Amino acid sequence: MSKPKSILSASCPVPKLDFEIITMGHGSGGLLTHKLLDGGVFNILSNEYLDKQHDGAVFEVYSGKMAFTTDSYVVSPIFFPGGNIGELAINGTVNDLNMCGAKAQFISLSFIIEEGLAVTDFWEILLHIRDAADRANVKVVTGDTKVVERGKGDKIFINTSGVGQILPKAAIDINQIKSGDQIIVSNDIAKHGIAIMSVREGLEFESDIESDTCHFNEIVPELLAEFGNGIHFLRDATRGGLSTILNEVAQSLSKGIEIHQKSIAVDEAVSSACELLGLDPLYVANEGVFVAFVEKEIASAVANKIRSWQHGTNAAIIGEVTENHPRQVVLHSAIGGRRVVNMLLGEQLPRIC
Amino acid sequence: MSKPKSILSASCPVPKLDFEIITMGHGSGGLLTHKLLDGGVFNILSNEYLDKQHDGAVFEVYSGKMAFTTDSYVVSPIFFPGGNIGELAINGTVNDLNMCGAKAQFISLSFIIEEGLAVTDFWEILLHIRDAADRANVKVVTGDTKVVERGKGDKIFINTSGVGQILPKAAIDINQIKSGDQIIVSNDIAKHGIAIMSVREGLEFESDIESDTCHFNEIVPELLAEFGNGIHFLRDATRGGLSTILNEVAQSLSKGIEIHQKSIAVDEAVSSACELLGLDPLYVANEGVFVAFVEKEIASAVANKIRSWQHGTNAAIIGEVTENHPRQVVLHSAIGGRRVVNMLLGEQLPRIC
Numbered sequence: 001m002s003k004p005k006s007i008l009s010a011s012c013p014v015p016k017l018d019f020e021i022i023t024m025g026h027g028s029g030g031l032l033t034h035k036l037l038d039g040g041v042f043n044i045l046s047n048e049y050l051d052k053q054h055d056g057a058v059f060e061v062y063s064g065k066m067a068f069t070t071d072s073y074v075v076s077p078i079f080f081p082g083g084n085i086g087e088l089a090i091n092g093t094v095n096d097l098n099m100c101g102a103k104a105q106f107i108s109l110s111f112i113i114e115e116g117l118a119v120t121d122f123w124e125i126l127l128h129i130r131d132a133a134d135r136a137n138v139k140v141v142t143g144d145t146k147v148v149e150r151g152k153g154d155k156i157f158i159n160t161s162g163v164g165q166i167l168p169k170a171a172i173d174i175n176q177i178k179s180g181d182q183i184i185v186s187n188d189i190a191k192h193g194i195a196i197m198s199v200r201e202g203l204e205f206e207s208d209i210e211s212d213t214c215h216f217n218e219i220v221p222e223l224l225a226e227f228g229n230g231i232h233f234l235r236d237a238t239r240g241g242l243s244t245i246l247n248e249v250a251q252s253l254s255k256g257i258e259i260h261q262k263s264i265a266v267d268e269a270v271s272s273a274c275e276l277l278g279l280d281p282l283y284v285a286n287e288g289v290f291v292a293f294v295e296k297e298i299a300s301a302v303a304n305k306i307r308s309w310q311h312g313t314n315a316a317i318i319g320e321v322t323e324n325h326p327r328q329v330v331l332h333s334a335i336g337g338r339r340v341v342n343m344l345l346g347e348q349l350p351r352i353c
Numbered sequence: 354m355s356k357p358k359s360i361l362s363a364s365c366p367v368p369k370l371d372f373e374i375i376t377m378g379h380g381s382g383g384l385l386t387h388k389l390l391d392g393g394v395f396n397i398l399s400n401e402y403l404d405k406q407h408d409g410a411v412f413e414v415y416s417g418k419m420a421f422t423t424d425s426y427v428v429s430p431i432f433f434p435g436g437n438i439g440e441l442a443i444n445g446t447v448n449d450l451n452m453c454g455a456k457a458q459f460i461s462l463s464f465i466i467e468e469g470l471a472v473t474d475f476w477e478i479l480l481h482i483r484d485a486a487d488r489a490n491v492k493v494v495t496g497d498t499k500v501v502e503r504g505k506g507d508k509i510f511i512n513t514s515g516v517g518q519i520l521p522k523a524a525i526d527i528n529q530i531k532s533g534d535q536i537i538v539s540n541d542i543a544k545h546g547i548a549i550m551s552v553r554e555g556l557e558f559e560s561d562i563e564s565d566t567c568h569f570n571e572i573v574p575e576l577l578a579e580f581g582n583g584i585h586f587l588r589d590a591t592r593g594g595l596s597t598i599l600n601e602v603a604q605s606l607s608k609g610i611e612i613h614q615k616s617i618a619v620d621e622a623v624s625s626a627c628e629l630l631g632l633d634p635l636y637v638a639n640e641g642v643f644v645a646f647v648e649k650e651i652a653s654a655v656a657n658k659i660r661s662w663q664h665g666t667n668a669a670i671i672g673e674v675t676e677n678h679p680r681q682v683v684l685h686s687a688i689g690g691r692r693v694v695n696m697l698l699g700e701q702l703p704r705i706c
Contacts, residue, residue: 027703027704029592031696032698033592054452054453054527055449055450055588055589056450056455058455058519059421061415061417061518062414063416064414065411065413066412066414066516067410068410068411068459068514069409069410069461070462071497072510072512074499096408097408099407099409100411101411108514110424110425110514112427112465141421142421146426146704149703151504157425159425159512163516236408238382239381239382240381240383244383252406285382343383344383344384345385349381350377350500
């Protein structure tokens with residue numbers, strides 16, 4: 001496994017702790033837990049909320065709607081090209097809030113550590129968490145640390161939950177989708193899953209394929225401010241990939257979906273890797289791609305806006321919602337054929353997030 | 354391991370699924386994940402928020418303060434006398450919100466399942482989660498399910514996070530504590546840790562010792578409504594036990610704490626078990642005991658009120674905060690001696706929650 005270069009630096013040295021690996025005692029709630037938290041977590045992630053070190057965080061809210069989400073991250077390996085489990089845990093949960101039409105504000109952070117994890121790895125993950133939280137402009141306000149015996153976990157699992165208030169003009173709801181709505185995909189697909197597979201299988205591609213992990217905590221509020229309730233539904237295309245999201249929508253609404261293969265951007269190296277691995281990019285997980293169902297009249301403007309964002313340069317309208325073939329997603333292939341695209345069955349890419 | 358009697362009943366049969374154990378495919382995000390969730394989770398925990406099946410839940414909030422907390426539960430075994438991991442995951446997170454002065458309202462639920470978990474066990478845990486949520490009057494509104502390979506987890510880990518608005522009269526803050534404050538413990542201590550140890554070590558005691566797991570989502574709002582800012586600080590005595598909580602407070606405030614052994618209730622069977630296992634009940638985890646630091650004038654009334662609650666029959670004033678011996682917790686023993694009680698060092702009882 002190639003571990004990408006460390007972001008450890010002279011400004012953030014690993015603290016002088018009297019242990020090099022994490023042991024069961026660090027999960028006891030006693031003195032060792034305090035040493036780990038005071039020396040590491042609270043130190044790196046310090047903010048006015050977390051510093052209270054109480055059982056929970058307390059913050060002000062304003063009358064309105066709030067979004068609340070959770071995800072546990074079990075990605076393996078924990079460091080991979082273009083990202084790591086800590087960065088993923090922040091971006092993924094921030095993005096789930098954005099998909100509800102909220103701006104992410106506060107994040108909780110809970111570790112399940114396998115006994116034996118190197119303190120340097122834990123430290124590096126903490127630094128990535130801090131950096132990702134800074135980039136997304138969210139605060140980690142409350143947390144928890146548990147340790148399990150060797151062989152009862154896998155290095156580290158991270159749960160993040162998040163809250164954020166729904167943006168004033170947002171009206172995101174699957175039932176807002178209507179026939180004729182245009183489907184926009186925010187960037188080229190399948191990078192994350194392939195980046196994970198490449199290191200896991202020890203594959204070497206000609207060009208490095210990096211995860212697309214990023215946060216949507218600026219672009220989504222911008223889109224909602226500009227296009228308001230013209231944006232009917234948002235969903236990130238993570239586990240199960242683009243095809244699973246589209247099938248979920250088609251089945252939930254009993255409407256049909258038509259998509260055009262030539263409009264769905266796939267990086268050339270990713271496409272080659274998919275062929276090599278026998279994978280269809282439509283089923284491969286993304287961590288930096290969302291799907292928007294929007295009013296037909298604004299679709300081009302929305303796609304243009306997304307393309308102006310650094311992580312949306314390949315955004316495109318890829319299809320539309322239709323009254324035809326209800327509950328089915330139909331792909332118009334690049335060579336002129338048509339085929340039904342089903343939901344992912346079984347375990348194509350386990351533990352990719 | 355003695356698995357307490359099932360609450361599975363004719364009214365909640367295990368659904369007819371075409372699988373008996375959970376496999377990696379159930380964590381893929383695809384069709385198998387949908388089968389598991391539709392057949393189980395969404396079915397049992399159904400409510401207006403969860404039924405949306407979106408990336409997060411959306412609910413109304415009102416201007417004011419909100420508490421937010423998280424905990425991952427890794428207790429082993431997952432079924433134990435007096436409780437199970439599902440019930441613990443609801444009660445523990447509800448209680449953390451209560452300790453902030455909030456009424457718990459909304460809970461997120463995230464599973465990390467080890468491949469091979471029996472569907473019947475998962476089903477039973479879901480039923481316990483539903484029952485515990487009903488008892489505490491909270492709603493599970495959003496969730497996540499991941500599956501890891503055999504030997505990379507341990508049956509099931511559960512993360513719950515929770516939010517709830519701070520109660521109008523609450524002013525809970527460690528800095529509210531002042532010298533002379535009385536310390537109330539809400540019930541007899543050490544039951545949860547001993548219940549777990551007994552099954553884990555295969556010990557048979559004369560009388561069954563059951564976990565004290567319960568929620569505080571009625572008693573705490575009642576106390577705050579009646580005594581308001583006379584209640585300065587609340588904390589549940591979980592990992593590290595009563596002594597760790599007291600040491601945290603003493604060190605954080607640079608004040609001393611004096612406690613009286615004869616006032617600290619310990620069930621007779623628990624006391625015998627502690628002797629047998631060489632454990633000090635002051636360090637053993639509780640899941641249904643909280644510590645309140647209160648204004649001297651109202652201490653008796655608060656203790657009386659707690660004693661009227663079914664899980665507080667042994668509530669007592671056990672000591673006070675003092676200007677003497679700052680940062681030290683001093684125990685006056687039953688036989689007239691004095692000793693310093695330190696924070697738990699190392700791993701007395703791993704994975705008790």
